[in-house]
Amino acid sequence: GAVVSQHPSWVICKSGTSVKIECRSLDFQATTMFWYRQFPKQSLMLMATSNEGSKATYEQGVEKDKFLINHASLTLSTLTVTSAHPEDSSFYICSARESAGKETQYFGPGTRLLVL
Amino acid sequence: GESVGLHLPTLSVQEGDNSIINCAYSNSASDYFIWYKQESGKGPQFIIDIRSNMDKRQGQRVTVLLNKTVKHLSLQIAATQPGDSAVYFCAENRGSNYKLTFGKGTLLTVNP
Numbered sequence: 699g700a701v702v703s704q705h706p707s708w709v710i711c712k713s714g715t716s717v718k719i720e721c722r723s724l725d726f727q728a729t730t731m732f733w734y735r736q737f738p739k740q741s742l743m744l745m746a747t748s749n750e751g752s753k754a755t756y757e758q759g760v761e762k763d764k765f766l767i768n769h770a771s772l773t774l775s776t777l778t779v780t781s782a783h784p785e786d787s788s789f790y791i792c793s794a795r796e797s798a799g800k801e802t803q804y805f806g807p808g809t810r811l812l813v814l
Numbered sequence: 815g816e817s818v819g820l821h822l823p824t825l826s827v828q829e830g831d832n833s834i835i836n837c838a839y840s841n842s843a844s845d846y847f848i849w850y851k852q853e854s855g856k857g858p859q860f861i862i863d864i865r866s867n868m869d870k871r872q873g874q875r876v877t878v879l880l881n882k883t884v885k886h887l888s889l890q891i892a893a894t895q896p897g898d899s900a901v902y903f904c905a906e907n908r909g910s911n912y913k914l915t916f917g918k919g920t921l922l923t924v925n926p
Contacts, residue, residue: 704857741918744913801907
């Protein structure tokens with residue numbers, strides 16, 4: 699149980715294009731989903747917290763207009779990197795938390811983005 | 815600022831030995847701690863967690879110890895196997911927003 703998937707697993711795009719990454723909880727309903735980015739040999743940095751049916755909460759320094767987050771259902775959240783640039787190349791990971799009262803976050807396999 | 819950090823960035827052990835990975839945290843308000851394992855190119859995998867009202871918790875081949883007095887967390891892996899080779903992160907949660915703060919990570923290498 700508690701499986702989280704991400705799609706795509708990797709993507710290469712041209713500078714200036716937008717990329718959408720999906721995060722799905724496969725066998726549970728996720729009240730909250732989180733988006734992280736991770737640079738090589740570094741730790742995970744929280745970008746934003748996404749609650750179903752409401753606007754995402756972004757961490758300090760994360761541009762909400764550049765990283766659009768939509769949490770349309772209890773099993774799906776999407777992250778869209780708009781007008782991607784080479785410095786946006788990174789490993790993007792989502793996590794999902796079950797319903798209220800449960801703290802454990804389960805992580806997806808990550809999406810590697812390379813912007814040329 | 816307040817953060818979660820690790821004492822050792824790398825750890826190399828022989829197969830069959832026990833491994834101990836350490837983590838220091840600075841926020842005394844943290845009440846929930848988790849250890850994650852991350853293999854290369856993959857997302858973090860939950861290993862074990864512990865609440866602040868406990869000082870020890872055991873799982874299968876793993877034990878987490880929490881010392882609130884010195885704000886120290888450790889992960890013990892018994893009979894370490896090559897498949898345990900990965901980066902291990904501690905993470906802390908404080909408050910009701912469920913946001914996690916991750917430590918820097920320790921690379922564990924198990925030599926056959």
